[in-house]
């Protein structure tokens with residue numbers, strides 16, 4: 078994977094899972110749930126978001142509960158990369174599990190304005206604003222989380238393990 | 254030279270020395286499935302996996318609890334619970350708690366499923382609670398839990414460890430809940446983000462197990478991955494009374510490296526109250542004046558243990574709950590309920606005007622005792638996010654069971670030292 082480019086969609090700090098998926102939207106079908114995503118801070122986000130957009134946020138993105146809907150909805154909106162100063166740990170795990178790439182880079186939120194082009198270079202492990210030339214480093218995923226992301230998330234991997242497992246109850250299978 | 258978290262992850266992953274930032278794949282000692290099971294079924298179906306095709310990797314290592322929506326209050330929930338029941342039977346889940354449930358983070362250690370030194374994951378953020386028993390326990394999402402159920406393994410990044418050293422002595426009416434609210438207020442709710450906490454110092458050593466559970470439970474409110482205590486006599490006695498299985502407590506190495514050490518003098522603390530709508534809005538109770546309340550609650554995975562109920566009962570002897578306050582106490586499990594009955598605690602509470610709720614998550618998360626717009630509730634629970642207990646325009650204040658009880662007596666947020 079070399080470099081990818083996209084449009085920055087800016088968010089502030091402490092964007093919690095209730096903001097990403099307000100409680101009242103949790104029982105709705107996905108197409109409806111999307112319409113409420115980020116509602117409290119960015120109403121109508123679903124109308125302006127385009128596949129390939131990249132979220133750029135401040136500290137503690139995704140804090141709060143372990144509800145996976147909050148990660149699922151971002152993926153369903155066509156986003157594959159979330160760049161932020163820091164991310165709550167369960168949210169970060171859920172990102173990898175669903176095939177979203179968490180990019181944690183100190184100082185990154187000041188580099189971009191809403192709508193700026195953003196470049197993520199995985200070879201050099203740098204996030205750059207091509208317009209200003211300013212860049213900050215990040216730690217790329219490696220090992221198992223990298224494999225999970227490359228495979229499109231943890232469930233495709235699980236599906237494969239189940240299909241390959243010999244039949245019979247309680248028989249253990251081996252994870253990578 | 255490793256910290257508790259590093260040692261547990263090293264053992265579980267068969268690694269040598271580990272350092273923060275290392276990635277490992279580790280064997281899970283216990284997977285805890287709360288009512289999130291409904292969501293796990295849903296993600297499996299969406300990914301084209303038949304939930305019944307899953308095979309639990311080791312039935313000794315999986316515990317499931319119906320806790321959040323008990324008893325079912327809508328047809329939707331009843332149907333979800335029906336599906337969970339059928340699924341659990343198909344998967345031959347051996348430790349499945351459905352009848353006489355309670356809050357998962359009480360049931361799981363109360364029934365002896367948690368042992369010192371273990372690596373535990375749960376599909377709920379407050380799984381950190383088992384850190385009180387020297388277990389590295391943390392929350393994960395639904396998809397990852399599905400993977401763990403089948404394989405018994407999961408990847409981890411080794412976290413940095415920070416140490417909180419709580420010195421001095423807790424003053425009267427100041428409890429472990431006050432210490433943790435104070436820390437959230439002073440250092441913010443991301444002070445431990447992605448880190449393991451080790452709780453140390455003379456105050457921590459003197460705490461009961463119930464008081465320690467409150468701190469490891471709320472470690473996640475500081476952003477922590479684990480909220481660890483060392484195992485001492487109290488820990489060993491608690492675990493030994495509940496299981497015959499072997500275990501190996503884990504001590505930090507003397508030369509272990511801590512990213513940060515915070516030293517707190519507990520002798521100077523007063524009871525704390527977290528104002529709406531965040532745990533980090535904590536203030537000393539003396540700064541919170543004349544706030545009338547409509548509801549008071551002691552329940553949840555944070556409180557609702559026997560010691561919490563005892564504190565309330567002792568304060569309420571010969572006193573009455575304010576006539577305008579609905580004071581609900583929900584024991585965290587039916588074991589706690591029975592013990593409170595045997596000790597006469599329930600009688601004292603009922604005579605004083607407290608209502609007793611069934612053990613469940615209900616009051617903590619807006620399923621029972623829902624708040625209307627403009628209402629205020631003071632709660633001994635772990636979270637006060639906007640809208641958590643009902644209306645977005647209701648206000649939730651967090652405090653210890655003692656401060657909640659004092660407030661229920663006075664009809665306004667009150668210092669427990671006022672009613673002694």
Ligand code: SF4
Nearest residue numbers: 379553554614617618
């Ligand atoms: S009591 Fe509240 S915080 Fe605890 S597990 Fe239940 S819903 Fe979550």
